[in-house]
Each structure stands twice: as structure tokens, then as C-alpha cells.
Amino acid sequence: MGQKKDLTGSEKSKIVRYLAEGCSSLKIAKLLKRDHRTIKRFIQNSQQGRKKRVEKPRRKITAHELRKVKRAAAKMPLATSLAIFQSCNITGVPKSTRCAILRDMAKVREAERRPPLNKTHKLKCQDWAKKYLKTDFSKVLWTDEMRVSLDGPDGWARGWIGKGQRAPVRLRRQQGGGGVLVWAGIIKDELVGPFRVEDGVKLNSQSYCQFLEDTFFKQWYRKKSASFKKNMIFMQDNAPSHVSKYSTAWLARKGIKEEKLMTWPPCSPDLNPIENLWSIIKCELYKEGKPYTSLNSVWEAVVAAARNVDGEQIKTLTESMDGRLLSVLAKKGGYIGR
Numbered sequence: 001m002g003q004k005k006d007l008t009g010s011e012k013s014k015i016v017r018y019l020a021e022g023c024s025s026l027k028i029a030k031l032l033k034r035d036h037r038t039i040k041r042f043i044q045n046s047q048q049g050r051k052k053r054v055e056k057p058r059r060k061i062t063a064h065e066l067r068k069v070k071r072a073a074a075k076m077p078l079a080t081s082l083a084i085f086q087s088c089n090i091t092g093v094p095k096s097t098r099c100a101i102l103r104d105m106a107k108v109r110e111a112e113r114r115p116p117l118n119k120t121h122k123l124k125c126q127d128w129a130k131k132y133l134k135t136d137f138s139k140v141l142w143t144d145e146m147r148v149s150l151d152g153p154d155g156w157a158r159g160w161i162g163k164g165q166r167a168p169v170r171l172r173r174q175q176g177g178g179g180v181l182v183w184a185g186i187i188k189d190e191l192v193g194p195f196r197v198e199d200g201v202k203l204n205s206q207s208y209c210q211f212l213e214d215t216f217f218k219q220w221y222r223k224k225s226a227s228f229k230k231n232m233i234f235m236q237d238n239a240p241s242h243v244s245k246y247s248t249a250w251l252a253r254k255g256i257k258e259e260k261l262m263t264w265p266p267c268s269p270d271l272n273p274i275e276n277l278w279s280i281i282k283c284e285l286y287k288e289g290k291p292y293t294s295l296n297s298v299w300e301a302v303v304a305a306a307r308n309v310d311g312e313q314i315k316t317l318t319e320s321m322d323g324r325l326l327s328v329l330a331k332k333g334g335y336i337g338r
Contacts, residue, residue: 007034011034014028015032015039015042015043018031019043025039025040025043061090061093061101065090066101066105068088068090069084069090069101069102070105070162072084072085072087072088073102073106074162077162077165078109078161081095081098081099081102082095082098084098105162105163106162106163106165107161107163108161117334117335121266121267122332122334123333124265124266124333125265125268125271125333126328126332126333127265128265128268128328129325129328129329135233135321137318138188138319139187139231139232139233140187140232140233140235140318140321141185141186141187141192141232141233141234141235142186142272142273143183143192143234143235143236144183144184144236144237144272145182145203145239146181146182146281146282147179147180147181147182148180148182148282148298148302149179149298150179150291150292150293150295179295180197180199180295180302181196181201181203182194182195182196182299183195183196184274184277184306185274186274186277186314187232187318188314188315189311189314189315189318190311191277191309192216192220193215193216193220193306195211195216195219196299197211199295203239204240205240205241205244205246205247205250207241208242209250209251217254229255233260233261233262234260234261234262235262235264237264237268237272238266270324270335271328271336273318273320276317280305280309281302281305281306281309284301285298285301285302285305324336
């Protein structure tokens with residue numbers, strides 16, 4: 001039996017099991033064909049456990065300085081500990097001490113990703129849920145745009161928030177920066193697109209309608225049967241380019257009007273199942289922190305990630321709508337957290 005350097009995870013699991021069965025370290029060494037000293041060393045290290053962390057004494061901060069820090073934390077939500085202490089002219093305090101002091105009066109939070117809903121928003125969400133409660137959602141085409149950037153998903157600032165304070169809202173990046181704007185839709189178990197918005201084009205009413213004409217209508221919708229077109233319901237959110245008079249009239253000329261165009265409640269991205277599709281695609285795009293060096297490379301990655309989403313995943317998303325509507329009514333129009 002030659003002595004090996006490290007035990008594998010499987011061997012460690014077997015050692016634990018053999019010990020539980022009452023085997024001696026010598027017998028375990030023979031069973032695993034490993035050196036007896038290696039087995040004993042593992043057992044001894046496991047029994048010692050972790051050493052208890054010894055807390056180092058904090059640097060003394062006066063009561064006056066503590067009050068200044070507390071006021072600064074309240075005035076500077078999401079600021080770093082260094083910025084808070086520097087604003088109070090307190091220098092020479094190590095990060096560990098700064099954080100330990102702030103833990104007594106604040107906590108680290110991320111910016112809120114969505115604005116708070118007011119009473120009007122909640123009432124409109126409830127009315128929307130009641131209106132579409134008996135809808136056959138397999139006939140609804142859920143659409144949305146997504147921006148993918150070269151350096152990963154839009155980040156959310158983290159920083160210290162005083163206890164009892166609410167994290168401020170920080171909106172997502174929608175236009176500009178190094179990225180690609182993508183449009184897609186899902187209906188039943190089918191993915192429509194994704195389609196790429198031309199680089200540098202800002203989607204106003206005219207460019208949005210032209211984009212739909214060149215992609216959605218010419219490449220997908222025109223191939224569908226008359227019965228499918230008659231029953232399909234088109235969903236889009238309340239972006240200005242979507243709900244303008246120009247876009248509404250243009251869609252009406254395409255036959256998408258009245259009951260065939262779904263109304264949408266304000267501030268409700270959590271109700272749109274395609275948002276979950278975007279999450280699936282972004283997780284695939286940026287797994288292991290992968291960055292991209294060109295717009296074409298990130299677009300190719302979007303297409304590849306979209307191809308990996310199978311029909312069953314899409315069907316699960318579209319079939320979740322009945323549950324989402326019930327959740328909206330149960331929460332009286334509040335966020336459902338999907």
C-alpha cells in the first residue's frame with residue numbers, strides 16, 4: 001500500500017461510514033488500501049474541528065464620533081463604510097472596525113430593483129387580474145425587450161443603510177453603454193425570436209413599429225394560419241414606444257386591436273412570464289462571470305442560449321399565469337415576487 005498525498009471526497013465519506021460502523025483506523029486503511037498514517041491524520045484533523053475566532057479589540061471611537069457616523073449613514077444611503085467615515089473626518093480606522101461599528105446602527109443592503117406600488121397601481125393590477133382571470137393564456141403572445149451588456153447584467157449597488165431606513169430605488173440601464181437590445185416573445189411552448197434591434201437605434205414609436213414589421217410580422221406572424229391570427233392576443237408592456245397613439249393605430253391596422261391587444265397594469269414586470277425567460281438566458285450568458293469583447297459575440301451567445309431553452313421550460317412559464325393572477329388578487333395588487 002503506497003502512501004498517497006490526499007484522500008478523495010469519496011474516500012473521506014467511506015471513512016466516516018466505516019467509523020460509524022465501529023471499524024478501527026487500521027481496518028479502514030486495509031479496506032481502502034491506503035496508508036494507516038493517512039487515515040489516522042484525517043480522523044485526528046476531523047476531531048479537532050475549527051479553531052474559535054479570537055475577536056480583536058476595536059479602536060476606540062468617541063460617543064460624539066458615533067453620533068456623526070450615524071447621521072452620515074442616514075444621509076448617505078448605500079455608501080461604503082470608508083465614504084461614511086471620511087465624511088465625518090474620521091481617519092485611520094481599519095475596514096473591519098468600521099464595519100463592526102456600522103453593524104450596530106445599520107445594515108448592508110442592495111438598491112431596490114423595483115419602485116414601490118401606490119394605491120392606484122394596486123387597484124389597476126387587481127382590475128387587470130379580474131379581467132383576464134378566465135383567459136386562455138396559451139393564446140397570449142408575451143413580448144418584451146432585454147438589454148444584454150458586454151460586462152454582465154446591470155449591477156445593483158450595495159452599501160450601508162441605517163436601521164429602519166428603506167433602500168433607495170435605482171433603475172436599470174435601458175439605453176446606452178456597450179450592449180445589445182433584444183426583442184422576443186413566448187406563446188404556449190414556442191419562443192418567437194430572439195430578434196436584435198439594430199445598434200444605435202433608439203426605439204421610439206416609428207422605429208418600434210418598423211422593427212416589428214421587419215422581424216415579428218415578416219419572419220413569424222405571416223406564416224401562421226388565419227385561425228391562429230384570429231385567436232392570438234398580443235401582450236406588450238407600457239413603454240412609451242409601445243402605447244403611443246402612433247403604435248396603437250399601426251397595430252390596429254395589422255389586426256391587433258381591442259380584445260386582441262392586452263391591456264397591461266403599470267409597474268408590473270413580475271407578471272410577465274418572459275421576464276423569467278430573460279433570467280434563464282442571462283444566467284447562461286454570464287455563468288462563471290464570463291465577459292464579452294464585442295457586440296456580435298454577445299448577440300451570438302444570446303442566440304445560443306435561447307436555442308437551449310426547450311419547449312417544456314417555456315410552457316411552464318406560460319402556464320404559470322393562472323397562478324400569477326390568483327397571487328395578485330391574494331396580495332391585493334402587490335408584487336408577487338416571481
